[in-house]
Amino acid sequence: MSIQIVFLGTGSGKPMPQRNVSSVALFREGELFLFDCGEATQLQLTRSGLRPGAIRAIFLSHFHGDHVNGLPGLIGSLTLNQREEALDIYGPRGLRRWFKTLHELHILRPGFRVRLHEVAGPGKVFEGDGFHVATQALNHRVETWGYTLIEDQRPGRFDLEQARELGIPSGPLFGRLQRGETITLSDGRQITPSQVLGPARPGLKIAYCCDTIPCEGALELARDADLVIHEATYVAGEERSAHQRGHSTSADAARCAREAGAQRLILTHISQKHLDLHEVLRGARSIFPNTEIARDLAEFSVERKDQ
C-alpha cells in the first residue's frame, strides 16, 4: 500500500508557465484529496491524468487568491461532468459566504451536493475509511489552516507459526484474534491477541503546511510524519523578510521537519524569484538532508514500511 502525491501547482503568488499556483493532490485507495485549489488546478488535474471525478474532499488553507481561485471553476466542471456524489470542502471562516455570493450571482450553481465546512479549531475534520484528516492553525497574514492525513494503526502481523504451536486450529478463530478478540480453545485455554499478533503497525502520516511562518501548529502537523509538504517561499538567510510577509524559508521548513521527527520533506510554494533551486535546496538539506523540491506535475509515492 502506498499514497501518491501529485503536485498540481508549486509556485507562489501568480501562475507562471513552469509553476502554477498552489494545489496538491493526494491519491489514496481510489480516492483523491486536494489541498488548496489555485486557478487552473482543473487544467493541471487533466494534465496529470488524475480523474477529477475521484475527488472526495478539498482542504483550503486560507483565502488568498493563489490558493482558492480555481475552486469555482473546478466545481463548475464537475457539474458539467454530471457528478452526483457529494463533495466535502474544508476551509476558513467565510467559506459559506463566498459560495453564497457565487450562487446568488449564478457564477457557481453546483449540480451535486457541496458540503461546506468552516474549520472551527484544531483537531479532526474529516473521517475517512481507515484514516482521518486533522487540522492545526498556522501563522500567516490571514486565518490559515494546515492539514495532516493520518492513517489508522493496523493490527500487528499474525504469527502463524506461533498460532500453530499454541494449537489454535486454522479457521475463524484466527480472524477473531486478528480483530482483537480473546478466544477460548476447546481444551479451555484462553488465548489473547497479543500472544499471536506482532506490535500494531502505524499507518502513514502526511502533513501539508502552507502558508506559514514557523509555528507550533506546523510542528504538530508534521510530528513523526512520513512526509511533510511545507512552503518555502524564501531561501535560507531571508528569514526576516519571510516572516514579515508571513512566510517560511527553506531552512525554516527543514527545521520544522527535523524538530517534528519527520521522515521526508518536500518544499513547495516556490517563488519565481528563485531560479537557482540549488540555493533553495542547499539551505534546507544542511538541516534536514531528506529534502526535495516539488515541480508541477511531479509525482511522489509514500510507501508503508512494513508491508
Added chain:
Amino acid sequence: MSIQIVFLGTGSGKPMPQRNVSSVALFREGELFLFDCGEATQLQLTRSGLRPGAIRAIFLSHFHGDHVNGLPGLIGSLTLNQREEALDIYGPRGLRRWFKTLHELHILRPGFRVRLHEVAGPGKVFEGDGFHVATQALNHRVETWGYTLIEDQRPGRFDLEQARELGIPSGPLFGRLQRGETITLSDGRQITPSQVLGPARPGLKIAYCCDTIPCEGALELARDADLVIHEATYVAGEERSAHQRGHSTSADAARCAREAGAQRLILTHISQKHLDLHEVLRGARSIFPNTEIARDLAEFSVERKDQ
C-alpha cells in the same frame, strides 16, 4: 491603422487543453481590452505575448463561471506586477457585490484602483480616445450584455490639388479646414471644409455577442460591423436545443451577421462536442460566406479600408 483580435479562450463550459474558456483580447493603439475573462485567461495572455499591464478595461458579458472565473486571479497578478493605473471593469448587476465578498474574505485585495461599473442599460459604457464601447442586452439564461467597440469617424481626406486650385496658401489654414473650420482667404473668399475634404471616413466597428440566442440586441451590436465575434455553441439544425439552453447555432450567428450587414464573422464559444469543425463552419458559410472559427491564441487583424 488596424485592430488586433487575439482569442484567449474559445471553448464553452469547461476548459479543455485545446480550448480554454471564454476570453477575447482586443488590442488598439497600445491599449488592451478584454471581453470576458474565464479561468486561466492570465495564463493565455502570457502565452499570447500580450502584456497584461496594457489592459485598459474588461467587459464581462454575464456571470457564468466560464466567462468570469479568471478575473480575480488576473487582478491579483496585476497587483503583484505593481500595477498603478486604474482598471475599469464592466459587467452585470452584482459585480460590486462579488468584489465586496472577495475583498472581505481577502481573496482579492487589488493594489490599484479598480472601477466597477454595473451596466444599467443599453448604450455607451466606455469612452476612449477616438472610440467608444456600447452595450446591448442579449438573451441568455441570466442577465447578459454584448459589447461593440466603435471608432469615431475621421474627417475626409484633404484634397491638396483642389486646395491649390482654390488658391489656399499652404500652412495653418489647411489644418483649420481639416478640423472642420470655415476659413476666409485674404481676398475675402470663404472656403468651407467640404470644398477640400472628401467624405468622412468611418472608423472600425467590432462586436462581441456571447452568450445569446438570436435577438435584437445582437443584431444592433453587429449592425454594419467590420467584424462580429459571435458564439456558436451548437451547429446548424440544433436550433431548438440551442435556444432552450440560451445559445446560438453557427447558422444563427451567420444570420445575425448577414442581417446586420456585417463584413466578417468569427465564431467562438465552440462546444467540445463538435470535433468536426467543418460541420460548424458549413452551416454558417452557406448563409454568410465570410465566416471563420476562432482557435485559442489565434490572432486576427481588422484593417481600416481607407488608409
